[in-house]
Amino acid sequence: MITITQLEYVVAVDTYRHFVTASEKCFVSQPTLSMQIKKLEEELDIVIFDRTKQPIIPTQIGQKVIEQARRVLAENNRIYSLIKEHKQDLSGELNMGIIPSLAPYLLPLFLGAFTKRYPEVKLNISELLSEDIIRMLQKDQLDIGILVTPIKEAGIFEKQLFYERMFLYVNNSHLLAQKARVEPEEIAGEGLWLLSHGHCFRSQVVNLCSYHDQLKERVSVNYESGSLETIKRLVEDEGGYTLLPELALTDQVLNNKKAQVKNIGASDPLREVSMVYSRNFVKNQLMEVLFNTIKEVIPSQLSLQTEGHIVEWRN
Template structure:
């Protein structure tokens, strides 16, 4: 007979690629975990893991079985969630992945109000790039992600939260000095500072500008940053310009606000969403998270018609 515990153990081994680390994660001894997995393999008549490889990997037949184990564990967890929803209880642990271009600007807005409104809910935050959020969602390492959509990703559910403008931040002595509105053609310049590869906002900027040339060709430093704040300081000190999501400009002093330009050809926006695995089990907590974020955002951010959503992922 297959037990829930055995399913938890094989998912843990696949996730950690190690029997000892999986045992630690499951708070059992390694012999106990190994014995239960061996029993499951004997019951099924197959070998789930190739123990000759380091790190340990699933066998070909083991891969779909472990994926089915994940789905089964999600459904088991839904039983408790159904009861909580019936009782109106929002409680438990929620692990949230959030992208770096949102975390410093969005997290301070909702984290405090959320935990005060739902004191029995424990929030764990991981700052991760988009592809890592997707990977960890599919492996149940996090419960939900906050990132930029659309993703066009199988097995992922997107719940749009808000829409923020994409704006231009320029050096005060750059050629944009006398322009308050810029065209897309203005942005097709080698003087554009970019985030490093792996950030979805970088890809949005490239798609928006349809830039095909050598990036940062005329810049004094060949540097790509992982931080919007660093890009702004480089623009201030070295010239050129960069693009910023609207939340990153919130709270700027008047001098910095004067360096912001809008884009007139279209009003480019980025769609920010909650994303979860298709059979997400913690629905009441997800609804609480989404509701709190919408409550703390200005009304204009909630309008899906406020601009043209810029795709970043093919």
């Protein structure tokens, strides 16, 4: 008979692609984990993992078994979640991923309020790139993610949080600083500072530059950074310009004497920010209270999509 423990071991090996690491994460010895998986394979008369490959990969039938195992484990965990909801027990852990272009601006808005209101909930937060969040959600290594949508990924659900406008931040010495409003096709020029590859905000900027039939990669890049804060300082001290999301428009940015904020185009570009989770998600009550806490503290003008157009980052 298949056991929950065997399914947990199988999923762990698929997640970490290494028997020793999987055994450590499951708090058992490697021989014990290997024996249980071998026992399951013998009972099913199949091979779940191709052990000749490094890292280990599932066989074709093994992948289907693993997908079903994840669903079974999610439903098993759902029983405990239902009991907690019935008892109105708001406790437990919530593992969350958030993208770097949101973390420094969004987290300070809601973390204090959330921890005070729900002291029995442990919120584990990791700052990750969007594709890493999606991959970890699919492997149940994260419960939820906060990132820019739409992502249009099978098995991933999107719950919209807010919409923020995108603005140009330009050094006073640059020619674009003389314009009241900058058109999207003017952005792909000399002096543009970008986030490095892998950041969804970089992809949005490139897509916006090509909004009027320009090639996506025809941008002049002096330097690429993983931090919007670094890029802001570069614009102020070295010249050039960049794009910033609305939450990044701090008082220091708005009142800076070296650079200024400009609107982009006749129809403001927007980025849609959502809380995302996989179809196997079981901590619905914890997600709802976190979602509602964020909705309460974000600026009211960001709550609804009114004007402007959403700039996508994922094709």
